[in-house]
Amino acid sequence: MSKEIKVTRYMPQTGEHITEVFPVPAQAGATVLQTLQYIYEEHDSSLAFRYGCRYNHCGLCGVSVDGKPTLACKKRVAGVREVAPLPRLPLLRDLAVDRSAYFRQFQDQSLYPVGTEPQLLGPLCEDALHRNLMSCLECLCCVSSCPEYNYGEEGFAGPYLFIKLAQLHLDPRDKADRITQSLKWGIERCKNCKKCICPNGIKLKQAIQVLL
């Protein structure tokens, strides 16, 4: 049993996206990631894509599957027609996101607790939402699904940064003003939107609400 799958590849030299079709086995239980590995091993090892852990523990394999951002390791390939790079993000080549370029934008935002002295396992009441946000895989599917965000446009950070700021806002160890910080990065554009999605059900909307 085999099927065909379309793979959209980003070409860094021209900035274009091209689409190729590959025959792949239609194996029961196979994931999109496994299918990309198959293409790489059997057809074309110039195909660039990222992965790390093979199941939902690293967040490296985010791709757009039939137009929806998701993790290639979690998504079953049955019924899938097309795999493409995550939209709205900086890309390296083919399906690979330039994650360094993305994170570099926030490297002076003090995304760590500010204003308290470290204490060995001191008292700490962790908010349930904070616990939920600590599981964020940083796969960037939320940013990729945000209709307001485009990499390179000024003034709006997109959901990932707001999740981090909400996490710090909820952290009793952090004394910085994360609400003003999030306003500077355009969080008011998130009001009444609620279109960002997380493949792992991280509570994005609640987190953004904490800052609004």
Add this chain to the structure above:
Amino acid sequence: MVHYDIICVGGGGAGVMAAVAAAESGATVAIVCKEPVGYGNTRMAVGLTACSGLPGDSREAFIDDMLTAGAGLCNRDLVEALVDGAPEAITILESCGHTFIRDHEGCISEKVLTRAGGHSNARTLLSSGAGVGLSQSLRAAVEKYDISLYEDTLVLQLIKDGEAVCGIQALDLAKGEQISLTAGAVVLCTGGGGWLFYPQTSNNRTATGDGYALAFRAGAELADMEQIQALPFSITHPNAYRGLICGEPVVAGPAGRLINGKGKVFLDGNINRMDRAAVVRSMASEITRGNVAEHGGLLLDLQPNLGDAEGNNFRERIRATGIFDSVLPAYGKKAYAWEEPWEVLPTAHYFMGGVRVDKDGRTTVPGLFAAGEVQSGVHGANRLGSAALTEVLVFGIRAGRAAAGHAKQNKDIRAVQPETENLFGRKGSHRPITLMRKLQAKLWENVGLVRDKETLAITLDFIHKISVLALDVSTSSQPVYNTEVADAIELGFMLDTASCVVTSALLREESRGAHLRSDFPVESDDWRKNIIIWRKEDGSIGHRLEAAPHE
């Protein structure tokens, strides 16, 4: 060439902690890592971290547990350093945003501490967000301490000035350009080599043994490379998830049972009191006798734990760690609820052996330090659960500090720019990924669980044959993020690492800890020694045996 006082190779827990400690000592620091920072196996960890100094525990008990598990191969100095360094490391990590789980009153108490397999006391902390939460704070640490980052950058070789290491040559995968950096000291924090056994490994794809090969090629000594821990429980099918972790002994609970393919219970209860090596030994004995289930594994039945509130709470607590997340997509909801047994196989998890270091990460080569899984000496022949994260944090900090001290004393660097070899658009006969997959399959088959002289000798020949083929590979000419070129380089690291592993496994004519020999099935007092190997001038492997220091 751009210069830093310290270069940390690797961006997981050890690399970032080494960089933080060096930066705090006033050094200029860069992290060079082949994935974005905060990836590698630290990110995949369950987040269990052993801590010392907690109520009801003692320093001596912790040290004794590690020495006992290590079966005579631990370096006591290193074990003591781990135990004594844990509180500081944990404090630094939390100051960067990580959160170890507290009870409802916001305190660390027996309600939130776990007694992981092989530990005599409950001293293991749980992480909010598991390894992912921990790794989020690693990126934050890089920002906090103003550390320079070279991400998506694969180190090709260490640069030397005479006998001393003084820099690195690397490939920036994002651009396809080679770069050279000089340094007062280089700290290898490259993690382990579980990917040598893909797909039968719990590890991330980055664990290709780079640090062992880099250190070996630079003339450093390695120790006990045969000691590779298998985790007893991993997924057997479907192939997408094969080898992924679904448990360690503690998951079996007080009443979990292991059943062979013929329906016979061969371990019944108290699996959670056994260490990993003991469970794996018992499973290996069934597997080698062919008593296996449908997909070549054995059945782990956790249902006997259920039925009362205590049992159900236990399941929920273990589930919250995420350690058996993979069971849901692989085996379905009933299995995930422990109502059906899981088919399980041991999976390659952790290299106890590695680059030989003192308690401050100094290797036998001046200017070269190593910390984390890439180092040897801490765990001996068997690692206790939750001791690895402690190791990477503690020894990262120690090595970073010591490297900064070394760099201050060694300001005069005379590095020669290394020649650059063209890695792109090679027109050879073999695809790197094909050779890599052949090597991995053979290594699991022959070196994975149980070993013997004849098979190891055949494997060594096989490695040499693949090494010859690896000189004649094809690579695409794409400059940007060319993973085929990365595969070719990593294949080289894997081949060198595999040679070290198999050579050491041949030398150790006994079974000890994680090393099982069917032709020498018992532990022998004559072998209570570290196997130390190094690269000789002619490229062959030299070795000697030494009693473990201060054991």
